[in-house]
Amino acid sequence: MLGRAISALLGGLSAAFVATPLAIEAPVPRTEGLSHRKAPAAATAGEPAPLLGTLFQTHTGELVLLDATSPPKARFDLLVADRVTGQSHALAPELLDLVRRLVEGVPGARVELVSGYRSPKLNELLRKKGHHVASHSQHSLGHALDFRVVPPGDPKGLAPRELERRIRALGWKGGVGTYPLPSDWFVHADVGPERRWGG
Numbered sequence: 001m002l003g004r005a006i007s008a009l010l011g012g013l014s015a016a017f018v019a020t021p022l023a024i025e026a027p028v029p030r031t032e033g034l035s036h037r038k039a040p041a042a043a044t045a046g047e048p049a050p051l052l053g054t055l056f057q058t059h060t061g062e063l064v065l066l067d068a069t070s071p072p073k074a075r076f077d078l079l080v081a082d083r084v085t086g087q088s089h090a091l092a093p094e095l096l097d098l099v100r101r102l103v104e105g106v107p108g109a110r111v112e113l114v115s116g117y118r119s120p121k122l123n124e125l126l127r128k129k130g131h132h133v134a135s136h137s138q139h140s141l142g143h144a145l146d147f148r149v150v151p152p153g154d155p156k157g158l159a160p161r162e163l164e165r166r167i168r169a170l171g172w173k174g175g176v177g178t179y180p181l182p183s184d185w186f187v188h189a190d191v192g193p194e195r196r197w198g199g
Helices: 001-017 073-079 093-104 120-128 160-169
Strands: 053-057 062-068 109-115 142-151 174-177 186-190 197-199
Touching: 001 073, 053 073, 062 093, 093 109, 093 142, 093 160, 120 186, 142 160, 160 174, 160 197
Parallel strands: 053 109, 174 197
Antiparallel strands: 053 062, 109 142, 142 186, 174 186
């Protein structure tokens, strides 16, 4: 009886993690400054790549495994689609590469995805509601990602300013904004011009 219960529990857990196929895609282009870093060790033939962490979509509760090849770029784009319209847009590939490289330094971390692609409709809606949203947002171009990195056992996650420091240490040349209020607690990274803002 106990053996059946454990088997059922393990079957349910494995089904939750197999929701996304571990397809292999071409290497992701790197931004200037990130190319000097060593890529994660590749898996030997027939073996899956070592798990880096997980991606968690904060608006849908969707959980996707993160390793050197998974999720594929197309799957990541769907994961960060517009949360109101459901519209998907290709995000700059450097953003997924940045997330992978950050998690290499925080093994087993959960990356909470706050905002990826925002349709012009959602962007304008947020602006009208008084959110600090640019009228010509990098999000609406597929050039930005808002996220937090939560190490194992840490209920809150890395402080946005610490995450900004780590992003710059990787050689990131785009924009980085920090949102350190408890109601926000995330970092914004984009592939636009190099600049910074936030508290």
